[in-house]
Amino acid sequence: MTNGINTRELILEILLEIEEEGRHSHIAIRNALSKYQFLPRQERAFITRVCEGTLEYRILIDYIIDSYSKVTVDKMKPAIREILRSGVYQIKFMDSVPDSAVCNEAVKLAQRKGFYNLKPFVNGVLRTIAREYKNLELPSREQDLVRFLSVKYSMPENLVNRWLEAYGEEKTEMILAEFLKEKPVTVRCRIHKYPQEEIYRSLTEQGVKVTPAPYLSYAYEISDYNHILALDAFIQGKIQVQDVSSMLVAEVADPKKGDYIIDMCAAPGGKSLHVGDKMGDYGTVDARDVSQQKVDLIEENINRLDSINVQARVMDATVFDVDSELKADIVLADVPCSGYGVIGKKPEIKYRVTPQKQEEIVILQRTILDRAAEYVKPGGVLVFSTCTIAKEENEENMMWFMNNHPFKLESLDPFLPQELHSETTALGYLQLLPGVHKTDGFFIAKFRRK
Template sequence: MANQNQLKTQVNTRNIALTILQSIFQDQAYTHVAIDHYFKMHKGLSKQDRAFITRLVEGTVEHCITLDYIINQFSKTKTPKMKKIILYILRLAVYQIKYMDKVPISAICNEAVKLTKKRKFHPLSGFVNGVLRTIGRKLDEVVYPKEVHDPIQYLSIMYSFPEWLIRLWLKHYPYDTVKEMCENSNKTVDTTIRCNTTRTTAYALKKELEAENITVEQGYLLDDALHIKDYDHLRAVQAFKEGKFSVQDESSMLVGHLASPKNGQRIMDVCAAPGGKSTHVAELMGNTGQVLARDIYPKKLELLEENVKRLHLKNVEIQAYNALEIDKDMVGQADIVLVDAPCSGLGIIRKKPDIRYNIHEEGIKELVCLQKDILKVVQQYVKPEGILMYSTCTVNPEENQNNVTWFTRNYPFDLVPIQDELPEPLEEDERGMIQLLPGFHHTDGFFIAKLKKRAVDLYE
């Protein structure tokens, strides 16, 4: 009976994974959003089931190019010509065959055939069975590109990155660095959290989480950062419900620390949702002053409001506002303006693996223009001798260093050296900016520049 129940659970979990994959590949839903949405709608899933589904979905998306390459070695019908649902079933199964060696290949094939029939594709069940059993027997015979002969195709197939993206990175970084970025972007990482210092201390929070049998490690760079794993889901963690911490990468937390907000200051976050940086500076000011947290998307603002309430912050004012439109009443009023600009997200692929398939070169060019347009407007809010923090979660210099160079040439701002404020072993570049690469310092890929407005008459 136990084996039958276990098999039933496996069938259900694979079918759930397939449903989530459909929303990711067909509707271009973000992987983490699609998974979280399904779990919210189906709260009866066990911790083990959620963990299996999450790994299966994230792994399949993460290794999609590699999986298709393997499938095409053994299937007469190539992946672009397959029915979508059959392709997704094959991807799920090949991921298990290649990366989950504790699952018997025969069971993987059988479950894939059952899924094919369950989705009303009975005539193709033999095709699915034949392709998967052949791959199971001959996986070690797959011929991969040779790094020495075609390094771009090698990185693309071995690490599942589009070739155009590899070429883009190679324009700006050495080959070995790009290879390590690809490798790090495919690694599973623990959840990084930021202690809400208005409600507890990192030491006390660590002890509280450990009492719930959650594995906790101290942050690598910052004292108020912790890394956690072995928990079911955040909404079930008592300390989370009580607003004692937020999820935020240490790279993103650096923005608040480098901004050095003082109690009572007025801060604007012009692209605020879901609120990591807004709530962080609000905490750093000890619930004093004012943080104007603005964004254009209503659903994201709802999430921001939810986070502010959960964290018991009284100094955050949430506003629906388009960063491209000038608010004349705020000109010259902000001590600090945070500009976490919309970007390509190429630094957070390890957490959002679908990004590598959904972003394109033309889209990046449009983003560069959008970032400049936002800066043109929001720089007006900074007081003379005030601070503008520009950040992105990408590793693309066109969106980062190049934008800052353009900005300082056209507006009365100067880069502020940040080396003395950076935790070891981080180093600013020759101009005073910092570019973190994914995984190199246990962080996401992230860019930060701190700029100070010159003491000029705003109305000259």
């Protein structure tokens, strides 16, 4: 406890906010840590790890709890359920915390939350698990592959099934294993404006561990820092947080000085600012998104990076803008998607998408692509991208688009590093898979208007 803040109570509040209120995990954690900025680095790291880990391994954790509790997880009160889940996570995955301390703190927390009569239950379940969980066997791989993979990698069975059909057993297991690995923060160095050595030096002088990111020479993976908002390179606009897969969009778009570019769904602005940088502050990037809140995020980044050729405005990508018809040299359509490719960073995604939501997403994507097509001038480029690995959102939408619009695919190979070249990139599209490639799951297709 620091300054009257009970760390485990804060963890419980974050988990309930994510589970009961549907908040995104990274936002709930960020908001809590921003509210209590005085917490020591070690406690901030503990809160983040327990929250993310409990969420990430929920299916495996529930399997363990249900194996030792007379009351199943789905019948428990929300607070008790999250107290037990976070306790099991610490017991199984955090050797630095003694099991006895985990049990004692969980019992105290149950009492603090008014569940005095459930203290023996919480204590009994956690102590039994601490004593016996190492003897618990997973479901049989031979008898039920889907159930085995679901429990082992904490992935809902419907998604395991979907990826087994799309990618086969070997690739699916690579994807599932990759989602559970710790993800470094990746940043784009703004090398058109600042020498890369200067950016590297600024980061390392503040104690940041810096390693080259895969595929692009101007990208770094950074770790061992307390808060990115305290890094000089970030404050001064020398770096932008962005995954390499997202940076590849600007490479594929290949903007020229003076181009007019429309980014249809731009928030928080990473791609808009990247293409703006690649044009050397010439031309115009019209960064649009559906709400003022999202546009505020873009403008926050525009101001921090002091970008002079990117402008942000509220505009619904599904509504036709007559003033933009056939005007753009390049249109970026990074459409809303299921987000399966970033489950490693936002684990709550895997528990929230339903078949109905999936169908609604595809309809929304096609509506936006219809609009995007109308803005590309003759001979201009449309770059379609998503952060998912769902074929109906990616390859199937790509084929639908070509069948309904006067566009053709154009090879990505001139714009990609050699190690990403494949049969599909020569045709004009790239599906990045976690575990197979060294990035988030991501899809990019490049079309040129006939």
